[in-house]
Amino acid sequence: MQRRISLIPQPQHLADAGGELDLSSLGAIVAADPEATGLAWLLSDLLARGTGLRLDVRPAFDGPAVRLRLEGPRPADLTREAEAYRLRVDDGGVDLAAAHPAGIARGIATLRQLLPADALRAAPAAEPVVPRVAIDDAPRLRWRGVHVDVARHFQPKEFVLAMIERAWIHRLNVVHLHLTDDQGWRIEVPSRPRLAEVASWRPETVIGHARDEAGADGTPHGGYYTLADLREIVAYGRERHIMVVPEINLPGHARAILAAYPELGTGHGKGVATTFGVFEEVLEPTEASLQFARDVLDTVAEVFDAPFIHIGGDEVPTAQWESSPVAAELMEREGIAEVRGVQAWFTRAFAEHVTSLGRGVIGWDEILDGGAPAEAVVAVWRNEAYVKKAVDAGHRVIVSPETYVYFDHYESDGPDEPLRIHGLTPTAKVAAWEPVPPGVDPAAVLGVQCQLWSEYMPSARDVEYGAFPRLAVLADVAWAAPEAREAAPVLE
Structure with a gap:
């Protein structure tokens, strides 16, 4: 039976690659851009709270990791482009890219929904696993x-x-x-x-x-x-x-x-x-x-x-x-x-x-x-x-x-x-x-x-x-x- 990946709201484009990634196999959360560092620590804290997994935040890391990347020209605030993001989960880790920190924030919210539901609890209650997916997303309204x-x-x-x-x-x-x-x-x-x-x-x-x-x-x-x-x-x-x-x-x-x-x-x-x-x-x-x-x-x-x-x-x-x-x-x-x-x-x-x-x-x-x-x-x-x-x-x-x-x-x-x-x-x-x-x-x-x-x-x-x-x-x-x-x- 084909599994259903349920996200609210629904992303514009989602491809299910099959299988799961265990985030405990990753070595760090990488935020090379200082503007992404605070969001990286937010993700680290959320993972630790819901799954018990604590990933350090680093500006660089050799090996599988969660990578938060700001790329391309910086769009204006409160635009669709500012909140657009691209999320890839595969055997090499998690890659989240956006042109604006707001897009990174929306992608982290999506990644959090990809975790088991019990990861939303206030203490470790879930395994740190997410499905292997490819998501391209942006909001309809600003x-x-x-x-x-x-x-x-x-x-x-x-x-x-x-x-x-x-x-x-x-x-x-x-x-x-x-x-x-x-x-x-x-x-x-x-x-x-x-x-x-x-x-x-x-x-x-x-x-x-x-x-x-x-x-x-x-x-x-x-x-x-x-x-x-x-x-x-x-x-x-x-x-x-x-x-x-x-x-x-x-x-x-x-x-x-x-x-x-x-x-x-x-x-x-x-x-x-x-x-x-x-x-x-x-x-x-x-x-x-x-x-x-x-x-x-x-x-x-x-x-x-x-x-x-x-x-x-x-x-x-x-x-x-x-x-x-x-x-x-x-x-x-x-x-x-x-x-x-x-x-x-x-x-x-x-x-x-x-x-x-x-x-x-x-x-x-x-x-x-x-x-x-x-x-x-x-x-x-x-x-x-x-x-x-x-x-x-x-x-x-x-x-x-x-x-x-x-x-x-x-x-x-x-x-x-x-x-x-x-x-x-x-x-x-x-x-x-x-x-x-x-x-x-x-x-x-x-x-x-x-x-x-x-x-x-x-x-x-x-x-x-x-x-x-x-x-x-x-x-x-x-x-x-x-x-x-x-x-x-x-x-x-």
């Missing part, structure tokens, strides 16, 4: 992300590190951290101490679904990441060539901010939200609000090294601005005809500051209302019509429609499914999804991302249940070419 909401329900640093690891082994390249919302603020900002002291905690949480109005649990919930925590998270991602993208959601979803600094709103803050939904509280369009945002974004840019900062911008009600003398004065001064233009004023100001920090801007598709800055990347969540709207307006797009990649929806209609916000998104629906809508230039689609909103996923176990196996399916959709997914081509 941005392949997983969004983790740590604002609605806080998760410890260790869980975020674990999600980075899971993203990496599935050859995703982005972990998006939703750090702020009505229900909690999760990032330390030294110049704004009340964010940690007040905004990071709520006194209780609604029981069951918010629409059921079944009361609250009476249990305080909260926490935040220190800057040292976040630097560790960023470094952990960087080691694996995973981009950790921070999101500071403004000017709506501001209940937690206004609990700490009510003067940034109407002055009538109601405290950190204890239930879920969309709340009317927003930042007032003042210089004080802009300075608050600048203080926060300065801290974010100091800690995170991703080339993008996400400024949120979704679900911003206008009710408070409609009755605000401050907003009325702004609209008259700036010639803003409709109150929705107040959000556009905020968006332009946030984007200008993010750009001054040397970073690119991402916002949810609501930033299109009133005209988003031309350079902004638009993360489309509502429906695919907004993909075309954003592309037609000249924006690059991250495609994340609720109907396909919101993994806080139900996975099945079975009676034992845990509570979810609504919707039904089984794995088959994710697998059948085509992320580039008809009539849209594929070059404008930066990539895709799944969302793990956590209103009804309070524990790490809940988030993991919501993520898998759908995250693995999305990884295949984002990486593998459609023809490779139907029938993996064989190398000639």
